[in-house]
Amino acid sequence: MFHQTPxxxxxxxxxxxxxxxxxTFGGFFAREIxxxxxxxxILAISLDFVAGFGGMVSLFHGAxxxxxxxxxxxxxAKFGIHPIPAAFAGIFMAATFGAAVAAIAxxxxxxxxxxxxxxxGQMLYTVIFxxxxxxxxxxxxxxxxxxxxxxxxxxxxxxxFAIFAVFGIAVCYGVAALLLRSAFGRxxxxxxxxxxxxxxxxxxxWKHKTAAFAxxxxxxxxxxxxxxxxxxxxxxxLLFWTVSxxxxxxxxxxxxxxxxxxxxGAAVFVLLKHEVGNYTxxxxxxxxxxxxxxxMAGGRGIYGQLEHWLAGKYAKAREGLNA
Amino acid sequence: xxxxxxxxxxxxxLEVTKNVSFALEPGERxxxxxxxxxxKTTLFNLLVGELLPSSGDILIDGASITGLSVDQRALAGMSxxxxxxxxxxxxxxxxxxALAASAGLSKTRWLARDSFHDPEVRSIVQDVAQxxxxxxxxxxxxxxxxxxxxxxxxxxxxxxxxxxxxxxxEPTSGVGPGMISAFNQLISGLPRELTVVIIEHDLDxxxxxxxxxxxxxxxxxxxxxxPAETRGNQxxxxxxxxxxxxxx
Numbered sequence: 210m211f212h213q214t215p216x217x218x219x220x221x222x223x224x225x226x227x228x229x230x231x232x233t234f235g236g237f238f239a240r241e242i243x244x245x246x247x248x249x250x251i252l253a254i255s256l257d258f259v260a261g262f263g264g265m266v267s268l269f270h271g272a273x274x275x276x277x278x279x280x281x282x283x284x285x286a287k288f289g290i291h292p293i294p295a296a297f298a299g300i301f302m303a304a305t306f307g308a309a310v311a312a313i314a315x316x317x318x319x320x321x322x323x324x325x326x327x328x329x330g331q332m333l334y335t336v337i338f339x340x341x342x343x344x345x346x347x348x349x350x351x352x353x354x355x356x357x358x359x360x361x362x363x364x365x366x367x368x369x370f371a372i373f374a375v376f377g378i379a380v381c382y383g384v385a386a387l388l389l390r391s392a393f394g395r396x397x398x399x400x401x402x403x404x405x406x407x408x409x410x411x412x413x414x415w416k417h418k419t420a421a422f423a424x425x426x427x428x429x430x431x432x433x434x435x436x437x438x439x440x441x442x443x444x445x446x447l448l449f450w451t452v453s454x455x456x457x458x459x460x461x462x463x464x465x466x467x468x469x470x471x472x473x474g475a476a477v478f479v480l481l482k483h484e485v486g487n488y489t490x491x492x493x494x495x496x497x498x499x500x501x502x503x504x505m506a507g508g509r510g511i512y513g514q515l516e517h518w519l520a521g522k523y524a525k526a527r528e529g530l531n532a
Numbered sequence: 533x534x535x536x537x538x539x540x541x542x543x544x545x546l547e548v549t550k551n552v553s554f555a556l557e558p559g560e561r562x563x564x565x566x567x568x569x570x571x572k573t574t575l576f577n578l579l580v581g582e583l584l585p586s587s588g589d590i591l592i593d594g595a596s597i598t599g600l601s602v603d604q605r606a607l608a609g610m611s612x613x614x615x616x617x618x619x620x621x622x623x624x625x626x627x628x629x630a631l632a633a634s635a636g637l638s639k640t641r642w643l644a645r646d647s648f649h650d651p652e653v654r655s656i657v658q659d660v661a662q663x664x665x666x667x668x669x670x671x672x673x674x675x676x677x678x679x680x681x682x683x684x685x686x687x688x689x690x691x692x693x694x695x696x697x698x699x700x701x702e703p704t705s706g707v708g709p710g711m712i713s714a715f716n717q718l719i720s721g722l723p724r725e726l727t728v729v730i731i732e733h734d735l736d737x738x739x740x741x742x743x744x745x746x747x748x749x750x751x752x753x754x755x756x757x758x759p760a761e762t763r764g765n766q767x768x769x770x771x772x773x774x775x776x777x778x779x780x
Contacts, residue, residue, distance in 0.1 A: 210623055388643060390646050391643050391646055392634055392639050392642035392643075392645060392650075393643050395631065395634065395640075395648055396635070396640040396641075398623075399620060399623075399631040399635075402620040402621070403618065403619065405582075406619070406689070407631070408602045408603050408606075409580065409582075409612060410606055410611075410631065410632050410635035410689070411603050411638070411693060412635050413601075413604075414603070420641075
């Protein structure tokens, strides 16, 4: 069951403030890194929503993000549609695809569910990879960013776009947290805990899981819109299953089922990648070692471990008071 | 209220439910007796839709529910507790009851409002917790609760959906004499309009709470009658004294 504890709020605030400060004072490359973190963090929030709280681990969130990015890019770059409705259309396409896959995959569970999502994600990747009209493996360029001049902002400015992306994390986190605390989210956690019993209590668990995936995919779609606008160029690589695998690593590294953990995980992952990448191309080794350490330490992830440690301290302090 | 017509279920060549028929009046307390392997739990699984019958029909208020899924039957007013505790282990007792109450009220799809803070859900949680006597452990996680408490919660979950028909599969399984009498009081205290079907091994409890008793053996209904009739019945005595033979 999800609780927005003070520790979570404080952690989120620190991470977001840190990103804003880094973007503001770190120069152009820092802003690029912050945007990369934001895209990964939003995608990680969407995955944690279904994997951490609904117990449905997926390997197609990259494909969902990519679909939304392609939807947005085709509508704006090829058809000249205004970016705002194009973004909504891209997110809607992601949600529809996610719901359709979940409607089929929800009939299975565990490893079969993961494999089903992987298969559908790879199918989508292949379709886009083979499509000459979509640019095939060359990708597509000429993608516009939002025009925010009507509120006096210029998203072609790297700092303003970076702060907009951090704002995107906050909004997506807020939406996910609100949904997890709603009747819908409570029920999803119940299904995770004991699906047969939930059905016996009168919940159509299949429909509920499908709806949960639609929501999660819509959030992944938001990440896709940012991804398309960030580089203003997209390629099928965005949909490849390793992107889904990477975000799953980020969620586990940060703390599965904590919602704020994946945001922290995204920041750690991207920063390590760039910092270690300055010295060696083998930055995956460092991430790998860190992942092994967090998993061996109890599998709670970096944030989960912090929460666990604080809970222990709190219990000790209370014992001390009672003694 | 609840009617079963010629219900049959086979697993391969093994017939576990043979042509079972019975009808329950609204508010009736029906106890199902029978030795191990008589097909009592299978009958419950058929009633709630966890198993599909090979043939036969199940009706609520005259309307067939045989084609409905488990969740649809629950929404039609049927609720069951399990012989083996089937709880939300990682959640607190309160969260367990709130999930059941929200499901019973169909308050599971709100996107912005928290069902756990809904006044109706909260009042059901309080009422049911009192009914099954677990108010003192409401905020404890289920996995830390005692076996007896979990047994009470098991029945509490079934009650919290506010069913029309309550099916209880051996509520007293594995608990001591003190708790058996507590369950006796609990069942006697249930609202009279609630139709209750109980699978029970404790004969004293069965005779105490039942309006009518159905005895199953090898999937067959071998006897149906009032508790008084059941006490004097030779077949029932034979089954419970252990020298019953199917072809006797």
